[in-house]
Amino acid sequence: MKWYIVRRVAWAGVATLVILTVTFVLMYLTPDTRLLELQFEAAQAGQDPEQVAQAAAEARGLDDPFLVQYADFMRNMLTLNWGWSTTRSQPVMDALTDAIPYSMMYGVPAVVLSTVAGLAIGLYSAVNQYTKTDYVATFFAFFGISIPNFWFAIILLVIFGAWLGWVDILFDPTLAKVDGEFTLGAILSWPNIKQLILPIFVLTTTSVASMMRYARAEALEYVEAEFVKTAKAKGVDERTIVLKHIFRPAAVPLATILVGDLLGIIFVGSYLIEVVFGIPGLGLLSFNAITNQDTALVFGTVFVPTFIAIIGNLAQDIAYVILDPRIDYGDR
Amino acid sequence: MSGPADDDGPDGGHTSSPDAGRSGETGGRVSDGTRHSTDGGRHSTDGGGRATFEDVDWDDIEATSGSRSPRQIAWLAIIGVYSVGLALDLYARYATAVYTRVVGFLSGADRTAVETPAWVPEPGPAEFAVVGTVDGVDWLWSLTLLVGVFYVAVPLYENPRMTRYYWREFKKNKAAVIALCYLAVIFLIGLVVPRVVSPPAVEPLLQYQPPVWGAVPDTVPIQCVGPVSDGLCHGTWAHPFGTTHQGKDILVSVIYGMEISMQVGLIGMFLQLLIASAVGLSAAYFGGYVDEVLMRYVDIQITFPTFFLYLLVVYLFGGSLFLMIIVFGILGWGGIARIVRSEALQRREEAYVMAAESAGASSRWTIRRHLLPNVSNSVITAATLVIPGLILAEAALAFLGLGDPTIPSWGDIIAAGRSDLDRAWWISTLPGVFLFLTILAFNFLGDALRDALDPRQEAGNNE
Numbered sequence: 001m002k003w004y005i006v007r008r009v010a011w012a013g014v015a016t017l018v019i020l021t022v023t024f025v026l027m028y029l030t031p032d033t034r035l036l037e038l039q040f041e042a043a044q045a046g047q048d049p050e051q052v053a054q055a056a057a058e059a060r061g062l063d064d065p066f067l068v069q070y071a072d073f074m075r076n077m078l079t080l081n082w083g084w085s086t087t088r089s090q091p092v093m094d095a096l097t098d099a100i101p102y103s104m105m106y107g108v109p110a111v112v113l114s115t116v117a118g119l120a121i122g123l124y125s126a127v128n129q130y131t132k133t134d135y136v137a138t139f140f141a142f143f144g145i146s147i148p149n150f151w152f153a154i155i156l157l158v159i160f161g162a163w164l165g166w167v168d169i170l171f172d173p174t175l176a177k178v179d180g181e182f183t184l185g186a187i188l189s190w191p192n193i194k195q196l197i198l199p200i201f202v203l204t205t206t207s208v209a210s211m212m213r214y215a216r217a218e219a220l221e222y223v224e225a226e227f228v229k230t231a232k233a234k235g236v237d238e239r240t241i242v243l244k245h246i247f248r249p250a251a252v253p254l255a256t257i258l259v260g261d262l263l264g265i266i267f268v269g270s271y272l273i274e275v276v277f278g279i280p281g282l283g284l285l286s287f288n289a290i291t292n293q294d295t296a297l298v299f300g301t302v303f304v305p306t307f308i309a310i311i312g313n314l315a316q317d318i319a320y321v322i323l324d325p326r327i328d329y330g331d332r
Numbered sequence: 333m334s335g336p337a338d339d340d341g342p343d344g345g346h347t348s349s350p351d352a353g354r355s356g357e358t359g360g361r362v363s364d365g366t367r368h369s370t371d372g373g374r375h376s377t378d379g380g381g382r383a384t385f386e387d388v389d390w391d392d393i394e395a396t397s398g399s400r401s402p403r404q405i406a407w408l409a410i411i412g413v414y415s416v417g418l419a420l421d422l423y424a425r426y427a428t429a430v431y432t433r434v435v436g437f438l439s440g441a442d443r444t445a446v447e448t449p450a451w452v453p454e455p456g457p458a459e460f461a462v463v464g465t466v467d468g469v470d471w472l473w474s475l476t477l478l479v480g481v482f483y484v485a486v487p488l489y490e491n492p493r494m495t496r497y498y499w500r501e502f503k504k505n506k507a508a509v510i511a512l513c514y515l516a517v518i519f520l521i522g523l524v525v526p527r528v529v530s531p532p533a534v535e536p537l538l539q540y541q542p543p544v545w546g547a548v549p550d551t552v553p554i555q556c557v558g559p560v561s562d563g564l565c566h567g568t569w570a571h572p573f574g575t576t577h578q579g580k581d582i583l584v585s586v587i588y589g590m591e592i593s594m595q596v597g598l599i600g601m602f603l604q605l606l607i608a609s610a611v612g613l614s615a616a617y618f619g620g621y622v623d624e625v626l627m628r629y630v631d632i633q634i635t636f637p638t639f640f641l642y643l644l645v646v647y648l649f650g651g652s653l654f655l656m657i658i659v660f661g662i663l664g665w666g667g668i669a670r671i672v673r674s675e676a677l678q679r680r681e682e683a684y685v686m687a688a689e690s691a692g693a694s695s696r697w698t699i700r701r702h703l704l705p706n707v708s709n710s711v712i713t714a715a716t717l718v719i720p721g722l723i724l725a726e727a728a729l730a731f732l733g734l735g736d737p738t739i740p741s742w743g744d745i746i747a748a749g750r751s752d753l754d755r756a757w758w759i760s761t762l763p764g765v766f767l768f769l770t771i772l773a774f775n776f777l778g779d780a781l782r783d784a785l786d787p788r789q790e791a792g793n794n795e
Binding site: 286 | 628631632634635636637639640643644645646647648720724725727728731732733734746750753754757760761764767768771772775776
């Protein structure tokens with residue numbers, strides 16, 4: 001098992017390098033819009049555009065050979081020196097550390113809620129298959145995975161924000177801070193929580209639905225298993241059967257889905273939710289960087305979810321072999 | 333399992349195989365050995381004076397199996413025409429660029445200074461009779477539709493017994509039948525109407541017309557097309573779903589959006605299906621290093637969220653529907669490939685594969701005739717469930733303004749109406765309803781297909 005874990009960690013490292021390399025090649029091959037802009041400005045000001053462009057390229061090391069640029073890029077990436085955000089006039093790292101807490105404020109509760117509720121409802125549905133409750137739960141699951149969350153968010157904002165006036169339409173980032181610093185007290189204060197309820201609800205609706213479907217499908221595999229029948233025949237009470245005999249074996253495959261699928265849903269979902277609600281988290285930061293052509297920030301904000309996904313997948317695979325003794329990790 | 337499924341045994345999916353027609357022709361004498369080894373026993377009893385496995389001249393079979401059914405000839409002819417058209421279009425678009433680069437490289441001159449001779453056309457899309465110019469999405473879309481007709485519709489028509497069986501199984505799920513009807517309507521309207529009706533035009537004077545059943549204060553639109561009473565502007569049949577702040581007709585935009593959503597969903601699914609089957613089957617069949625390399629690549633690809641990769645691509649190259657379909661089609665197949673591989677690994681151990689191999693079948697033959705048809709059920713199910721994700725992703729990106737700015741996608745209209753929600757609620761909500769229903773319908777359909785086609789689910793259904 002140790003050998004497998006070592007190889008798996010090494011493989012995550014390889015994946016990181018591959019992704020960084022692909023990104024670098026993409027960057028290298030595309031014309032630099034900023035350079036073109038500079039040239040244009042220079043021509044307007046009556047300077048020689050070629051000369052200006054060359055000076056700018058030299059200053060930024062763009063005229064170095066491919067391999068030198070590549071080595072520079074990799075070194076900067078791995079030492080977390082992710083460049084300078086031109087639109088925000090601060091290092092990309094600072095912009096990220098300022099944005100990520102906002103994403104976590106609604107992302108973490110949404111993950112916890114959807115995991116707990118998804119598992120509970122899914123298990124209940126599986127044990128009571130083809131009852132009314134199961135149909136209601138299934139219907140809700142279909143609703144949850146089918147509703148476009150950005151559209152859902154708009155509708156909720158109109159209903160609860162514009163018509164009923166229960167929540168503010170504009171997100172106030174200062175509510176989570178005291179004197180410009182995040183504090184736990186401010187984050188947990190009622191005005192801040194109130195403006196987070198809708199984002200949490202929207203994100204949870206989507207993720208709880210897919211969690212529920214998986215939990216139900218996995219649990220169904222064991223509902224009719226021999227050992228469950230035996231337990232029933234011996235008079236074990238319902239609760240123990242569900243928790244010990246159905247949930248425990250089903251938990252292993254579910255753990256992998258939790259990371260792989262949920263992570264994807266949360267990241268894509270949060271991107272849209274932040275744009276709709278105006279939450280200055282990672283998604284909105286990235287969106288603004290794209291519309292404002294802030295290259296370093298675009299790459300920084302895209303790398304964060306990618307690296308979290310790599311680490312998540314790594315953790316999931318390792319958890320899998322530790323949790324499930326039946327897995328043959330020898331030949332992978 | 334119910335009756336009809338028993339007749340076909342584990343080869344139930346075989347009828348949807350592209351080679352079903354051919355095996356009926358050339359396989360008359362001998363096919364039972366290779367085709368259905370699992371029910372070979374039953375067939376051999378009624379064989380009487382038939383040739384046994386050892387007597388068959390397999391080289392002869394190999395030679396005659398080249399003969400093709402009329403359907404295949406038609407398919408080859410259509411693909412031939414398609415390829416010629418595509419080649420002409422590519423030539424018209426890129427001949428100049430390629431020519432100047434090659435000549436420039438050979439003569440050492442700057443490529444912008446190279447003169448193009450008369451036989452190299454001006455760069456631009458080729459003009460075809462009847463259809464005019466064809467762009468990248470149209471090429472993919474027509475190929476997807478052709479494949480759909482020849483590999484789904486025609487085999488279903490040619491095998492009425494299996495079609496009836498699938499339909500009986502499918503019919504049990506009422507929600508899925510409704511979903512299928514809804515999708516068929518959306519698909520047909522989206523396919524036909526944009527060919528006849530011109531795209532929604534900007535007419536500022538006609539802005540904010542309410543839908544036909546609705547009414548707004550007559551101060552909202554600049555001029556009300558419908559009847560005005562009690563200070564309320566009522567909708568008209570001229571604009572059944574109302575208009576946007578630019579005066580674009582929402583019904584027309586929604587219909588144009590139907591085709592875009594279908595294109596994204598179906599082309600993306602087709603590309604994913606193609607690559608996933610090729611990779612998954614090769615990995616399972618060849619095993620060893622092939623398996624290792626392909627599947628480790630899939631590991632990396634699955635890790636990288638496609639959505640974020642597309643963001644990078646938009647940032648670097650600008651958004652377009654073609655790029656979106658290509659990115660999602662070429663990078664989203666990892667999950668299906670894993671399913672194909674695990675399914676094919678089981679099939680690979682079956683006796684009929686061993687029989688085919690001992691009879692000297694090539695790997696291509698074994699994969700196409702024995703593995704592919706038998707994994708197709710789970711593949712089709714997985715692929716159907718990919719479509720809603722693709723449609724949702726396209727709408728989300730269009731909503732963010734990172735999609736194709738030239739086409740009226742549902743996400744675009746929703747985004748356009750966002751700031752007008754308090755006075756013109758219909759702009760964002762109506763396209764959103766269509767988006768939601770379409771995704772819901774595909775999810776229902778995928779679920780029903782899994783119940784009808786996927787043998788692994790069979791046990792659960794009998795409960």
